[in-house]
Amino acid sequence: MTFSAGEAREGEAAPSLAILCGGGAFPIEVAAEARRAGREPFLIGIVGSTDAAIEDYPHVWLRMGEVGKLFAALKERGVGEMVMIGAMTRPEFADLRLDWGAVKRAADLAQLFRRGDNGLLVGLAAIFEREGVRIVGAHEVAPNLAARAGLLGARPVSPDDRADVAFGARLLEALSVFDGGQASVVAAGRVLAIEAAEGTDGMLARVAELRTSQRLRLKGPAGVLVKAPKRGQDLRLDMPAIGPRTIEGAAAAQLRGVALAAGRVLVLERERCIRTADTAGLFVTGF
Amino acid sequence: MTFSAGEAREGEAAPSLAILCGGGAFPIEVAAEARRAGREPFLIGIVGSTDAAIEDYPHVWLRMGEVGKLFAALKERGVGEMVMIGAMTRPEFADLRLDWGAVKRAADLAQLFRRGDNGLLVGLAAIFEREGVRIVGAHEVAPNLAARAGLLGARPVSPDDRADVAFGARLLEALSVFDGGQASVVAAGRVLAIEAAEGTDGMLARVAELRTSQRLRLKGPAGVLVKAPKRGQDLRLDMPAIGPRTIEGAAAAQLRGVALAAGRVLVLERERCIRTADTAGLFVTGF
Numbered sequence: 001m002t003f004s005a006g007e008a009r010e011g012e013a014a015p016s017l018a019i020l021c022g023g024g025a026f027p028i029e030v031a032a033e034a035r036r037a038g039r040e041p042f043l044i045g046i047v048g049s050t051d052a053a054i055e056d057y058p059h060v061w062l063r064m065g066e067v068g069k070l071f072a073a074l075k076e077r078g079v080g081e082m083v084m085i086g087a088m089t090r091p092e093f094a095d096l097r098l099d100w101g102a103v104k105r106a107a108d109l110a111q112l113f114r115r116g117d118n119g120l121l122v123g124l125a126a127i128f129e130r131e132g133v134r135i136v137g138a139h140e141v142a143p144n145l146a147a148r149a150g151l152l153g154a155r156p157v158s159p160d161d162r163a164d165v166a167f168g169a170r171l172l173e174a175l176s177v178f179d180g181g182q183a184s185v186v187a188a189g190r191v192l193a194i195e196a197a198e199g200t201d202g203m204l205a206r207v208a209e210l211r212t213s214q215r216l217r218l219k220g221p222a223g224v225l226v227k228a229p230k231r232g233q234d235l236r237l238d239m240p241a242i243g244p245r246t247i248e249g250a251a252a253a254q255l256r257g258v259a260l261a262a263g264r265v266l267v268l269e270r271e272r273c274i275r276t277a278d279t280a281g282l283f284v285t286g287f
Numbered sequence: 288m289t290f291s292a293g294e295a296r297e298g299e300a301a302p303s304l305a306i307l308c309g310g311g312a313f314p315i316e317v318a319a320e321a322r323r324a325g326r327e328p329f330l331i332g333i334v335g336s337t338d339a340a341i342e343d344y345p346h347v348w349l350r351m352g353e354v355g356k357l358f359a360a361l362k363e364r365g366v367g368e369m370v371m372i373g374a375m376t377r378p379e380f381a382d383l384r385l386d387w388g389a390v391k392r393a394a395d396l397a398q399l400f401r402r403g404d405n406g407l408l409v410g411l412a413a414i415f416e417r418e419g420v421r422i423v424g425a426h427e428v429a430p431n432l433a434a435r436a437g438l439l440g441a442r443p444v445s446p447d448d449r450a451d452v453a454f455g456a457r458l459l460e461a462l463s464v465f466d467g468g469q470a471s472v473v474a475a476g477r478v479l480a481i482e483a484a485e486g487t488d489g490m491l492a493r494v495a496e497l498r499t500s501q502r503l504r505l506k507g508p509a510g511v512l513v514k515a516p517k518r519g520q521d522l523r524l525d526m527p528a529i530g531p532r533t534i535e536g537a538a539a540a541q542l543r544g545v546a547l548a549a550g551r552v553l554v555l556e557r558e559r560c561i562r563t564a565d566t567a568g569l570f571v572t573g574f
Contacts, residue, residue: 171465178458180478191467194481197503198493206485206493216484 015080017141018042018133021050022086026138026241026268028053030085033142041141042077044070049088064091067109068101074133082128084237085138090120121237137236138266147260147267147286153274155283157257160188161224165259165287168226176231182240185255187223192216200227200242204249211254221256221281228261235264243268247276247284257283302367304428305329305420308337309373313425313528313555315340317372320429328428329364331357336375351378354396355388361420369415371524372425377407408524424523425553433526434547434554434573440561442570444544448511451475452546452574455513463518469527472542474510479503487514487529491536498541508543508568515548522551530555534563534571544570 017039021027027043028051034041035057043059045051050061060073074082093113098106105127112123125135139146151157157165168186171194175181181195185207192210195203204225210216229240242258242265250258258277260267263286267273277284304326308314314330315338321328322344330346332338337348347360361369380400385393392414399410412422426433438444444452455473458481462468468482472494479497482490491512497503516527529545529552537545545564547554550573554560564571 167465171462171467174461174464175458175478175481177461178454178478179476180458181481185483189466190484191465192484194462194468194483196472196481197477197479197497202493202497206489210484210489 014039015134016042016078018044018074018077018079018082020044020046020082020084021054022046022084022088023049023051024086024268025051025053026243026266027051027086028056029145029268030083030138030142031057033144037141039141041083042073042079044073046088050086063097065096065098065102067105068099068103071101071131074131079133081134081136081141083136083138083141084121084125118234118238122234125234125237135236137239139235139239139263143263145266145268145270146263147265149262149286152267152270152284152286153277153282155257155278155281157259157283157285161256161283164188164224165226165285168224168259169228169261169287172226172228173231179230182230182233183225183227185223185225185253187218192223200225200246201249204246204253204255207253207255208249218254221254223253223255225250225253225255225258227259227265229264239266240264241266241268242273244272244276247273247280247282250282251276251280255282257285259285259287262286301326302421303329303365305331305361305364305366305369307331307333307369307371308341309333309371309375310336310338311373311555312338312340313530313553314338314373315343316432316555317370317425317429318344320431324428326428328370329360329366331360333375337373350384352383352385352389354392355386355390358388358418361418366420368421368423368428370423370425370428371408371412405521405525409521412521412524422523424526426522426526426550430550432553432555432557433550434552436549436573439554439557439571439573440564440569442544442565442568444546444570444572447475448543448570451511452513452572455511455546456515456548456574459513459515460518466517469517469520470512470514472510472512472540474505479510487512487533488536491533491540491542494540494542495536505541508541510540510542512537512540512542512545514546514552516551526553527551528553528555529560531559531563534560534567534569537569538563538567542569544572546572546574549573 019031019041021043031041043054043057045054045061047061047063062070112120164186168184171184183195183200185193193203193207306318306328308330318328330341330344332341332348334348334350399407451473455471458471470482470487472480480490480494
């Protein structure tokens, strides 16, 4: 299936693709999926952040602030689309080693660094797009990496679980207006936890602690982790994701399963996620 | 002011008042306020839970399950209204030492114990009301113990703080439909934390931890704790409350202040709360 998609792509002459790679293994997964779909990606690594595995692909290494070198590389390769993916520690503007290309854009850049994380990303995307490089989401070049609708693992979803998923989804939708959490834990219609600044792992650790300390008394596995992007969230720049650690966190919190907004949440290391969930007896489903 | 309210009461012949006292100092505060308002309360202590300070008032000691003795005492005193207040560990039905009065009502009681905490309280209230004892809220017999609108401490509220309070209040209102949290922390329009099963102290400890670990980077004091009951919450049975520990938690989380739904959140040990807040530089306000 993926190969035939790749063959179809060849005739289309999709624009040359770059991947700006933050830390972790996920940028490499995206590159592999893009390659499987017939698009040979050009990988950009950040010294000190990115995994050396990018060297299996056409690539360039940059230091933070080498904006001129970045744009020169994109131009030389004729890059028309770029994915920005992976964990990145936000640098302080003053710590950037600005090259000449960056100095030319210094006023723009300095202004961006006065914004919040999301504002910074949106501003960077706008700078790239002004220079003719369209920013696309990882799910667009590697749709297999997003959760699909229906069961992902072996464990089935009961009607009660389904009701909790629907309840959690409505809760997250209502919170969206407030730019609130991307995740919640719901058990039999009761909200056990809502994510905000602590992140999903932090929230799951809290539920685990409430259960082991008996402050939250529930019998056996209970509750569903429901995860979805906020309404209006720019999935090209900031897409919710789960990975094996999320599944381990859900198991430690003694949940019944994990439900993900289909097509809108990335699943990192899918095979390991599903194996971990199957072993722990958790369902994983897209809704 | 409180004395004149008490004098006005005297002519009304308010029904005889009982207070079913859980643990902690707050039941005694409610008793003192009721006495100040001219109503001498009859205090009911639970052996092993209630503070011995109830012995400064007309009182009776009961063991969990001595329902017959409880109703006999209420009847003997001609009690028409009762406040249920203070922390209580939920007993298992099987652990109750049922007296004859309880055995007569055992079927009703056993059914109650199959419900959640809130269902149990609602059911107990209904049993009391069937026997002619109206359940009233602590704020009704001791309105001075609820937050009032406007500043409670010395520290003023800035227009930005006020915007965060309004934002947090709207967020809690939206969550109300889901029977979600009673509290949230908002900083400059950003939701830092939403309370669910962990409780307000747990939520504040989380924000403190996120700040000291630098996972949440904010400069100086930031954020407001906003606390309000859920829509439809029965304030007679389950009223949100803060105390000095809440203020200490807010200070440890490096917040700017605390905002409480006026008339609908109890302030335990008010003087100590305000002293603690003033010393830490936090505002406390009712909205």
